[in-house]
Amino acid sequence: MEKISIPSELIRILKSAKNVVALTGAGVSAESGIPTFRDKDGLFTKDNVEDVATPEGFKRNPKLVWEWYSMRREKVKQAHPNPGHIALAKFEEIFPNFTLITQNVDGLHQKAGSRNVIELHGNIMRNKCFANSHPVDVEKLPPSSEIPPRCPVCGSLVRPDVVWFGEFLDPEILSAAEVATRNADVFFTIGTSSEVYPAAGFISLAKESGATVIEINPNETLKSYLADFTFRYPSGKVLPVILDEFTRQKD
Numbered sequence: 001m002e003k004i005s006i007p008s009e010l011i012r013i014l015k016s017a018k019n020v021v022a023l024t025g026a027g028v029s030a031e032s033g034i035p036t037f038r039d040k041d042g043l044f045t046k047d048n049v050e051d052v053a054t055p056e057g058f059k060r061n062p063k064l065v066w067e068w069y070s071m072r073r074e075k076v077k078q079a080h081p082n083p084g085h086i087a088l089a090k091f092e093e094i095f096p097n098f099t100l101i102t103q104n105v106d107g108l109h110q111k112a113g114s115r116n117v118i119e120l121h122g123n124i125m126r127n128k129c130f131a132n133s134h135p136v137d138v139e140k141l142p143p144s145s146e147i148p149p150r151c152p153v154c155g156s157l158v159r160p161d162v163v164w165f166g167e168f169l170d171p172e173i174l175s176a177a178e179v180a181t182r183n184a185d186v187f188f189t190i191g192t193s194s195e196v197y198p199a200a201g202f203i204s205l206a207k208e209s210g211a212t213v214i215e216i217n218p219n220e221t222l223k224s225y226l227a228d229f230t231f232r233y234p235s236g237k238v239l240p241v242i243l244d245e246f247t248r249q250k251d
């Protein structure tokens, strides 16, 4: 791969930045072996979104949905953070106020050491019941052959604690992400197709609020036109180079 060069203007901007936000999507975890949704081999290229990622799909065929998420959970359990996740965890140490807003449900940012993480779409390792959102620890349920298992409190079916199409995001989480975005001096958008809202709207909000927008994605996206700096490389390759340049150039 050709050498990635980081414009000195970008390093200058990063050096004076106080509030830095990174919005991440499935592309950040691609180099950890977790499939994205809309790429050529993406999950939604193979399976129908309506069947596996909506409340209606779950009502129609809960077993299919539960097994789809079990398959994804197994991949997540085996995955390790890649150099992109690790560089983002280090961003927390170098910027006075760094917020990571992720659409990912795989927990790899936290595994890499990030602490200030806003999980917009939930976490695949958590479960709740369909009817009342009671949190359910499936490891602690008595053995049963029923798939999916049932909530020990109300008997409703158990589902993953992720946000499906047609569902609202947690208002507190949404508001925290909005506040961080409005205050951002620098806003990275990394590994997301920018097709899903409200997440994609944060890129426009950051730009309107005066942030410098940096896109890292091997492919063009619907929000590429908003970027002040663009890196058409995998995030696991670019982010460590940005970090190196930043730490190499002394103030």
Ligand code: OAD
Pocket: 024, 025, 026, 027, 028, 030, 031, 036, 037, 038, 039, 042, 053, 103, 104, 121, 162, 163, 164, 165, 190, 191, 192, 193, 194, 195, 196, 216, 217, 218, 219, 221, 233, 234, 235, 236
């Ligand atoms: P997508 O699958 O829509 O987009 C993945 C993006 O990652 C694409 O733009 C790719 O070009 C890019 N990409 C692929 N490999 C990459 C790499 N190594 N480095 C950087 N970028 C790379 O995934 P999202 O935008 O995350 O929601 O999808 C948004 C939401 O749609 C997901 O959170 C999920 C889904 O429905 C829920 O589950 C609620």
